[in-house]
Amino acid sequence: MKEYIASTYGDHLAEVYDEWFAKYEDAAIDRLGELAGRGRALELGIGTGRVALPLAARGIEIHGLDASEAMVAKLRTKPGGDSIPVNMGNFADVGVQGEFSLVFTVFNTFFVLATQEEQVRCFQNVAAHLAEGGAFVIEAFVPDMKRFTDGQEVRPYIVTTEHVSLHVSQHDPVSQHVRSQFVVLRNKELNLYPVEIRYCWPSELDLMAQLAGLRLRHRWGDWAKGEFTASSARHVSVYERCR
Numbered sequence: 001m002k003e004y005i006a007s008t009y010g011d012h013l014a015e016v017y018d019e020w021f022a023k024y025e026d027a028a029i030d031r032l033g034e035l036a037g038r039g040r041a042l043e044l045g046i047g048t049g050r051v052a053l054p055l056a057a058r059g060i061e062i063h064g065l066d067a068s069e070a071m072v073a074k075l076r077t078k079p080g081g082d083s084i085p086v087n088m089g090n091f092a093d094v095g096v097q098g099e100f101s102l103v104f105t106v107f108n109t110f111f112v113l114a115t116q117e118e119q120v121r122c123f124q125n126v127a128a129h130l131a132e133g134g135a136f137v138i139e140a141f142v143p144d145m146k147r148f149t150d151g152q153e154v155r156p157y158i159v160t161t162e163h164v165s166l167h168v169s170q171h172d173p174v175s176q177h178v179r180s181q182f183v184v185l186r187n188k189e190l191n192l193y194p195v196e197i198r199y200c201w202p203s204e205l206d207l208m209a210q211l212a213g214l215r216l217r218h219r220w221g222d223w224a225k226g227e228f229t230a231s232s233a234r235h236v237s238v239y240e241r242c243r
Helices: 006-014 026-036 052-057 067-078 115-130 202-211
Strands: 038-046 063-066 086-088 100-105 130-141 151-161 164-171 175-184 189-198 214-220 235-243
Touching: 006 067, 006 189, 026 038, 026 067, 026 100, 026 130, 038 115, 052 063, 063 067, 063 235, 067 086, 086 175, 115 130, 115 175, 115 202, 115 214, 130 202, 130 214
Parallel strands: 038 063, 038 100, 063 086, 100 130
Antiparallel strands: 130 235, 151 164, 164 175, 175 189, 214 235
8 A cells, every 4th residue: 555645645636636626716816816915925735726827827926835746747738837936845844945925725735734743834934934914824624523424424426327426534533634535436447536634623723823923814714705603614814923
C-alpha cells in the first residue's frame, strides 16, 4: 500500500479535477480581488488554477504553492497558466520570497495539512509573509459529526445503469482525521481517488491565528458576506496581524 503524502490528492485527481470541480463561484473571486487590492496574492494549494487564473485576469499579481506536479501541469496548459509563478512543496512551509497583501486557501484545502502541528506552522509562516494590512483567508467546511455512523459514511453521488460514484469515509474523532476514497465504477472499470484531511473547528483556527500573532477580522457564512451562524455549513475567515 502506498503511503498517503502531500501530493497524493492532486496526483490522483489531476485528470478529473476540472471536470468534477468546474468554475469557482464569482463571489469568491470578487472578495479575494477586493482583499488583494493592488498588492501581490499567494494561493496555498493553487492546483489547476481555477481561482488563480480569474484573479490574474483581473490584473492581480498571483503566486502559488502546491505539492502536486500533476495539478500544476494542468495549470500550465491553460491560457495564462504558464505565467503564474508556482513553488512546489508542502504549503505549511510557505516556501516563497517576499510579502503579500493576500494569502488564501479555499475549498477546504487547509485541511489537507495532516496534523495540528503542520496547521499551526502554516499560520506562523503565513504571518511572516503578510504585508502591513494584509489578510489571510481560509474557506472551509464546518465539521458535521452527524454525517458519520459508527465512525464511517458511504454517500452515493451518481447511480446509473453504467456508472456508480461513491464517497466512502472513515472518521477518527480523536485525531480529527478523515480518510476517504472517491470510488468511480464505469462498467468494468474501477478508479479510486484517495483523500485524507485533518479538519478544524473555527474556534481552533482562531487559536492557531492567535499563536501566530494574527486575529480574526471577518467570518462570513459565504463569499457574499452572509452572516455566519450556528447552522452555517461553511465559513470564510479573514485574519489580519494583531495591532
